[in-house]
Amino acid sequence: MLGFDHLQLQQIWWIVISLVGALFILMSFVQGGQTLLATTARTELEKTLIVNSLGRKWELTYTLLVLFGGAFFAAFPRFYATSFSGAYWVWMLILMTFVLQAISYEFRKKPGNLLGSRTYEWFLFINGSLGLFAIGAAVGTLFTGGNFHISETNLITWGNPARGLEALLVPFNLAVGFLVVFLARVLGSLYLVNNLSEEGGLVDRLRNAAFNNLLAVLPFLLFILYRWITMTGYGYTENGEIILEKGKYFQNLLAMPVPGLGFLLAGLVLIVLGVIVTRFTRSTKGIWAGGPGAVLTGVALFLILGLNKTAFYPSRFDLQSSLTIENASSSLYTLSAMTLVALAVPFILAYVSYVWRLMNSEKISARDIENKKSHDFY
Amino acid sequence: MALVWLIIWFALLILSLKGAEYLLKKIDEL
Amino acid sequence: MIEAMDLTAVNWARAQFALTAMVHWVFVPLTLGLSFLLAFFETFYYKTGNPEWKRITKFWMRLFAVNFAAGLATGLILEFQFGTNWSNYSWMVGDIFGAPLAIEVLFAFFIEATFFAVMFFGWERVSKRFHLFSTWMVAIGSNLSALWILVANGWMQHPVGMVFNPDLGRFEMQDILTVITSPVAISHFIHATSSSFLFASLFVLSVSSWYLLKKRHLQLARRSIVVASVFGLAFSGLVILSGDQAAYDNAHLQPMKLAAMEALYRGSEPAGLVAIGVLNPDKRPGDGQTAFDFQIHFPFMLSFLANRELVSFVPGIDDLVFGNPGRNIEGVTEKIIKGKAALESLALYRTAKKNNDHAVAEQHLTTFRTNENYLGFGYLKSPEQTVPHVPTVFYSFRIMVILGFLFPLVCLVYLYLAMKDRIFDQKWLLRFGLLLIPLGYLASQLGWVVTEVGRQPWAIYNILPVNVAQSNLGAAAVQTTFFVFLVLLGTLLTAEICIMLKQIKIGPEEK
Numbered sequence: 077m078l079g080f081d082h083l084q085l086q087q088i089w090w091i092v093i094s095l096v097g098a099l100f101i102l103m104s105f106v107q108g109g110q111t112l113l114a115t116t117a118r119t120e121l122e123k124t125l126i127v128n129s130l131g132r133k134w135e136l137t138y139t140l141l142v143l144f145g146g147a148f149f150a151a152f153p154r155f156y157a158t159s160f161s162g163a164y165w166v167w168m169l170i171l172m173t174f175v176l177q178a179i180s181y182e183f184r185k186k187p188g189n190l191l192g193s194r195t196y197e198w199f200l201f202i203n204g205s206l207g208l209f210a211i212g213a214a215v216g217t218l219f220t221g222g223n224f225h226i227s228e229t230n231l232i233t234w235g236n237p238a239r240g241l242e243a244l245l246v247p248f249n250l251a252v253g254f255l256v257v258f259l260a261r262v263l264g265s266l267y268l269v270n271n272l273s274e275e276g277g278l279v280d281r282l283r284n285a286a287f288n289n290l291l292a293v294l295p296f297l298l299f300i301l302y303r304w305i306t307m308t309g310y311g312y313t314e315n316g317e318i319i320l321e322k323g324k325y326f327q328n329l330l331a332m333p334v335p336g337l338g339f340l341l342a343g344l345v346l347i348v349l350g351v352i353v354t355r356f357t358r359s360t361k362g363i364w365a366g367g368p369g370a371v372l373t374g375v376a377l378f379l380i381l382g383l384n385k386t387a388f389y390p391s392r393f394d395l396q397s398s399l400t401i402e403n404a405s406s407s408l409y410t411l412s413a414m415t416l417v418a419l420a421v422p423f424i425l426a427y428v429s430y431v432w433r434l435m436n437s438e439k440i441s442a443r444d445i446e447n448k449k450s451h452d453f454y
Numbered sequence: 455m456a457l458v459w460l461i462i463w464f465a466l467l468i469l470s471l472k473g474a475e476y477l478l479k480k481i482d483e484l
Numbered sequence: 485m486i487e488a489m490d491l492t493a494v495n496w497a498r499a500q501f502a503l504t505a506m507v508h509w510v511f512v513p514l515t516l517g518l519s520f521l522l523a524f525f526e527t528f529y530y531k532t533g534n535p536e537w538k539r540i541t542k543f544w545m546r547l548f549a550v551n552f553a554a555g556l557a558t559g560l561i562l563e564f565q566f567g568t569n570w571s572n573y574s575w576m577v578g579d580i581f582g583a584p585l586a587i588e589v590l591f592a593f594f595i596e597a598t599f600f601a602v603m604f605f606g607w608e609r610v611s612k613r614f615h616l617f618s619t620w621m622v623a624i625g626s627n628l629s630a631l632w633i634l635v636a637n638g639w640m641q642h643p644v645g646m647v648f649n650p651d652l653g654r655f656e657m658q659d660i661l662t663v664i665t666s667p668v669a670i671s672h673f674i675h676a677t678s679s680s681f682l683f684a685s686l687f688v689l690s691v692s693s694w695y696l697l698k699k700r701h702l703q704l705a706r707r708s709i710v711v712a713s714v715f716g717l718a719f720s721g722l723v724i725l726s727g728d729q730a731a732y733d734n735a736h737l738q739p740m741k742l743a744a745m746e747a748l749y750r751g752s753e754p755a756g757l758v759a760i761g762v763l764n765p766d767k768r769p770g771d772g773q774t775a776f777d778f779q780i781h782f783p784f785m786l787s788f789l790a791n792r793e794l795v796s797f798v799p800g801i802d803d804l805v806f807g808n809p810g811r812n813i814e815g816v817t818e819k820i821i822k823g824k825a826a827l828e829s830l831a832l833y834r835t836a837k838k839n840n841d842h843a844v845a846e847q848h849l850t851t852f853r854t855n856e857n858y859l860g861f862g863y864l865k866s867p868e869q870t871v872p873h874v875p876t877v878f879y880s881f882r883i884m885v886i887l888g889f890l891f892p893l894v895c896l897v898y899l900y901l902a903m904k905d906r907i908f909d910q911k912w913l914l915r916f917g918l919l920l921i922p923l924g925y926l927a928s929q930l931g932w933v934v935t936e937v938g939r940q941p942w943a944i945y946n947i948l949p950v951n952v953a954q955s956n957l958g959a960a961a962v963q964t965t966f967f968v969f970l971v972l973l974g975t976l977l978t979a980e981i982c983i984m985l986k987q988i989k990i991g992p993e994e995k
Contacts, residue, residue, distance in 0.1 A: 128605075131605075132601045132605055133601070135556070135596075135597035135598075135600060135601065136594075136597050136598070138556065138560070138597070139589065139593045139594055139597045141560075142560060142563055142589050142593060143586075143589045143590070143593075145563055145564065145567070146563065146582070146585050146586040146588070146589045147586055147589075149566070149567065149574065149578055149581075149582035149585060149586065150578075150582035150583050150585065150586035151582075151586075153574055153575055153578030153579060153582050154575060154578075156566075156567045156574055156578065156582070157567055157571035157572070157574035157575040157578065157955075158571070159567070160564060160566075160567025160568045160571065160574075161567060161568055161569065161570075161571030161574075161955035161956065161957065162571075164568055164955075164957060164961055164965075165961075167564060167567070167568055168564075168568065168965055168968075171560065171561060171564045171568075172968070172972065174557075174560055175557045175558070175560060175561060175972065175976070176557075178553055178554075178556045178557035178560065179553050179554060179557045179976055179979070179980075181553065182549055182550055182552075182553035182554075183550070183553070183979055183980075183983060186550065186983045186986070186987070187983070187986045187987075187990070188982040188983050188985065188986030189979055189982065189983055190975070190978060190979040190982050190983075191975075191979060228834070229653065230572070230575055230576075230653050230654070231572075231956060232571055232572075232575075232955070232956055233956055234956075239957075239961065406578070406579045406582065406656075406657075407579050407649075407656040407657060409656065409657050409658060409660075410579050410580070410582075410583060410656070410657050410660075413583060413657070413660045414583060414586065417583075417586075417587055417590065418590075420590060420591065421590070424590065424594050427598065428594065428598050431598050431599070431601070431602055434602070434606070434609065434610050434614070435601060435602060435605070435606060435609055435610075437609070438609065452542075453605070455667060455670075456665050456667065456670040459670055459671065459674050459726070459729075460670070460674075462674075462722065463674055463677070463678070463722065466718045466719060466721075466722060467520065469718055470524070470714050470715045470718040470719070471524050471527065473714045473718065474524060474710060474711040474714040474715065475528065475531075477710055477714060477899075477903060478528070478707065478710055478711070480903070481710070481903055481905070483703070483706065483707050483710070484528065484532055484534075
């Protein structure tokens with residue numbers, strides 16, 4: 077239909093998924109802010125300020141998560157079917173925390189909300205910690221592998237009774253989980269510093285939080301980088317046979333010098349820059365470095381997962397069941413049709429950015445909250 | 455045929471908007 | 485091809501999907517319809533500059549926001565659930581089914597997510613014009629969402645535009661336009677949105693009735709009633725027309741569903757339409773008993789509904805199960821035989837291919853292709869399995885239709901009295917009006933019950949039975965998540981209702 081062959085389309089769609097995943101990491105600043113709620117807000121007003129700042133963006137993050145799942149379903153349905161049904165408890169856990177998040181912004185301050193505002197704040201905290209952690213660990217399993225066997229008749233069997241929870245026993249997965257949670261807190265701090273008006277001590281506390289959480293990210297980041305060099309990765313040959321390759325992911329970084337190693341390093345530098353600027357100056361523009369930095373890092377992370385003949389969802393249980401972009405994808409027709417659909421993405425990005433600029437043109441201040449009636453804000 | 459249904463759907467949307475506007479004006483409640 | 489899986493697990497998976505889908509559908513119709521009503525109210529504000537219209541808009545918007553959040557929370561569950569609990573389905577038909585879902589996110593969810601923030605929080609941040617635009621975009625985004633979901637569901641009911649790939653053991657899309665413009669998809673979209681618009685109108689009428697009974701916010705109530713009743717009245721016509729179209733489609737594309745809706749066991753020419761009836765609880769297909777203990781029917785009308793010809797044959801359950809050669813209807817037993825042949829030749833084809841035995845493989849492939857349209861039947865054990873649960877489908881359909889004809893009358897009465905400014909003293913009507921919300925919810929849910937229970941045993945009609953569509957999980961796992969969802973969604977629903985009632989009690993902001 078489009079003049080691309082099947083492999084090219086599979087690569088294009090892995091790149092699309094990488095971009096979506098990276099944007100999700102950026103937008104996880106919402107989840108980060110949700111945990112910062114507990115650690116930096118000291119008064120009801122401060123809590124409400126943070127909730128209302130995040131509240132204008134939480135649906136975008138949510139929609140990105142949905143898009144991530146939907147893009148996998150449409151482009152790599154075998155992954156969607158295998159991972160979601162196989163690692164059943166992990167996906168159910170992630171799902172539950174996001175269901176709780178979805179109602180918490182709206183229900184938190186409403187009279188008659190049955191559970192009290194503290195409970196909904198807890199839900200937000202759980203979503204930002206447990207939920208995001210589980211997503212991180214799930215991404216980790218794309219490197220370390222799941223435990224599945226796919227039969228010739230397409231029957232999916234998960235080889236571990238913990239159905240996905242066994243991922244928590246693998247240090248690499250834990251590291252990705254912690255990295256994602258602490259990085260989200262870094263991004264959340266940068267975003268809130270940019271979006272909240274500078275009154276009281278809240279913004280100062282957030283500036284500190286950006287730095288402290290970056291320090292928390294470092295050990296996990298270093299561990300992950302170290303493991304990318306040393307861990308056994310899963311590649312595949314011309315005829316689709318899955319093979320083990322030591323240091324595969326580091327090799328992938330080098331094999332794609334710009335979008336791999338380049339984006340990774342540039343991304344990390346930008347994140348650090350954003351944090352330094354936020355912590356050590358009075359600037360509120362840290363997010364403008366940290367945000368794009370997170371996207372670049374995320375793109376690099378996902379690209380080395382699936383390109384350069386890497387199995388993006390390995391199986392420790394049955395090596396040859398491992399999934400690659402070539403054996404897990406939709407048909408040539410479907411990928412072509414979806415690629416046409418994806419031409420709308422720049423347009424979507426345009427209107428989202430336009431509205432973002434409009435809504436963020438003024439910072440959120442205590443006056444905004446105090447002036448409005450209780451039901452006009454979160 | 456699908457197109458016909460969709461056109462009717464859109465038309466009814468506009469009609470209800472205009473219809474409501476007209477009736478509200480009639481009772482001085484616009 | 486797929487080994488028979490745990491039947492108990494399947495039923496828990498079905499129960500879980502039904503539970504989560506029905507809870508989601510509590511919130512969706514109000515979102516679809518009230519979003520347009522909000523757009524109407526705000527358009528009047530924009531045109532007149534009268535702050536009273538802003539007050540009205542913001543009041544209904546508050547209720548909208550609570551409902552909208554619950555809709556988002558419950559919708560996510562469904563997107564994940566195809567993968568978690570129906571992995572075989574996801575693999576076998578994902579090449580076609582995944583696309584409309586992904587498109588829904590790109591084309592509808594992003595619109596909703598982006599513009600909701602402006603609509604709800606942007607009153608003082610953006611121009612009046614852009615705010616109005618945003619409100620309209622929320623309505624358009626939500627309804628676009630419905631379109632893509634109904635394209636997906638429409639494809640389940642009437643699979644088109646695909647071909648089976650015997651090497652990969654899955655269906656693959658051949659023509660996306662056929663899928664998108666499928667008559668079933670479009671007529672169901674029209675029907676689902678129109679009925680949602682009607683529901684939202686009933687909701688507004690009901691809440692307004694309460695205010696009138698309490699002698700509060702009389703002007704807001706009257707204005708809201710006028711707008712809502714016009715909206716509801718206009719679309720109730722389309723509800724009925726599209727419902728008729730859906731039944732006509734059923735007759736040709738899903739005759740068993742229509743037969744079940746009518747509890748028509750013995751096909752006849754002409755066939756009458758049962759208005760109300762009580763089913764014989766012991767009736768089974770082919771046993772010769774009467775289907776009804778009592779019924780009132782309109783002669784000729786089922787023939788007319790099904791074929792648009794007063795004297796025409798409408799097949800009954802018995803014809804469809806046991807066959808009727810005189811009417812060119814193949815019995816299910818024959819279909820099962822062909823289906824099993826298809827499954828067998830598919831397995832033999834794949835073995836031959838693996839052994840590089842190309843000539844033999846070619847032979848088996850040809851046999852397969854002859855029987856491939858019966859592939860799904862190969863998984864069935866008995867012909868009676870093709871019959872959905874008749875009482876559920878029959879009674880649900882009737883109640884929905886009766887309510888569906890009642891609602892426009894209610895809208896008409898409300899409109900007339902509101903125009904004459906006589907609605908304040910009609911206590912009898914206003915008290916009845918309080919029942920419109922539960923009645924509306926009932927009709928709304930029953931519609932989905934008819935179409936989804938009516939398509940059983942099929943996940944994809946005539947192609948993939950539900951029993952073969954599920955994930956390879958034990959019953960225990962699904963039972964656990966079923967109960968977790970029950971508690972979670974029960975709490976969510978209760979909280980949402982409490983908040984809505986409280987917000988209604990509080991009422992709009994002071995002038």
